[in-house]
Amino acid sequence: NAGVTQTPKFQVLKTGQSMTLQCAQDMNHEYMSWYRQDPGMGLRLIHYSVGAGITDQGEVPNGYNVSRSTTEDFPLRLLSAAPSQTSVYFCASSFSSGLRAGYGYTFGSGTRLTVV
Amino acid sequence: DQQVKQNSPSLSVQEGRISILNCDYTNSMFDYFLWYKKYPAEGPTFLISISSIKDKNEDGRFTVFLNKSAKHLSLHIVPSQPGDSAVYFCAASAGNAGNMLTFGGGTRLMVKP
Numbered sequence: 001n002a003g004v005t006q007t008p009k010f011q012v013l014k015t016g017q018s019m020t021l022q023c024a025q026d027m028n029h030e031y032m033s034w035y036r037q038d039p040g041m042g043l044r045l046i047h048y049s050v051g052a053g054i055t056d057q058g059e060v061p062n063g064y065n066v067s068r069s070t071t072e073d074f075p076l077r078l079l080s081a082a083p084s085q086t087s088v089y090f091c092a093s094s095f096s097s098g099l100r101a102g103y104g105y106t107f108g109s110g111t112r113l114t115v116v
Numbered sequence: 117d118q119q120v121k122q123n124s125p126s127l128s129v130q131e132g133r134i135s136i137l138n139c140d141y142t143n144s145m146f147d148y149f150l151w152y153k154k155y156p157a158e159g160p161t162f163l164i165s166i167s168s169i170k171d172k173n174e175d176g177r178f179t180v181f182l183n184k185s186a187k188h189l190s191l192h193i194v195p196s197q198p199g200d201s202a203v204y205f206c207a208a209s210a211g212n213a214g215n216m217l218t219f220g221g222g223t224r225l226m227v228k229p
Contacts, residue, residue, distance in 0.1 A: 004159070031215040040125065042118075042205060043160070043219040050214065058216070090159055099215045104150055104162025 006091050006108035013081040013115045021076040021111050023091030030096045032074040036087040081115045088112050119143045120208050122220035135193040137223050139206030146208040151191050154203045196227045
């Protein structure tokens with residue numbers, strides 16, 4: 001099925017470990033982004049990309065790294081995991097013109113990360 | 117400071133009645149607004165949107181109202197169904213921010229049979 005695929009679905013990390021959350025989309029969307037969801041705080045933007053080779057910081061970028069070498073993939077790297085990074089992470093994508101054309105984002109099903 | 121706020125963390129409604137979910141924003145540059153619905157263990161799904169040039173947009177049982185002077189929008193669901201039970205997020209976009217969305221904290225809607 002076409003859409004946004006996130007792996008893994010669940011992950012437990014120890015403080016100080018690093019890992020990469022994977023995100024892939026097969027809709028040829030130019031725009032991709034990473035959000036974290038925390039109780040009462042909604043979805044907060046971590047990093048985003050408007051196309052291959054172009055990335056930028058969102059609202060809460062500290063402790064995270066991204067790259068966009070292809071249109072399809074947008075991995076999120078945790079450099080040195082901290083308990084404050086315990087959260088649910090969502091990847092989203094859209095056509096550059098899709099948001100205001102009434103299509104919104106397409107979200108992945110999320111990665112639940114626990115840092116102990 | 118949150119630029120998009122949903123002040124009611126939860127709402128309980130009887131099946132068949134109207135559900136009204138509210139959202140307030142502070143950034144006057146926001147000119148496009150969206151509502152997303154999220155079930156447990158799934159990603160949010162796009163529900164309905166409205167441009168600031170309109171004050172109402174309707175799609176079946178879902179209607180979004182925008183009051184620019186009050187910086188307030190609301191989502192009406194009529195009639196409410198048990199399958200509408202989910203968390204609803206309001207989101208906003210500014211014309212100079214490309215595709216970036218700012219989300220509210222969400223409202224959990226429970227529709228009782």
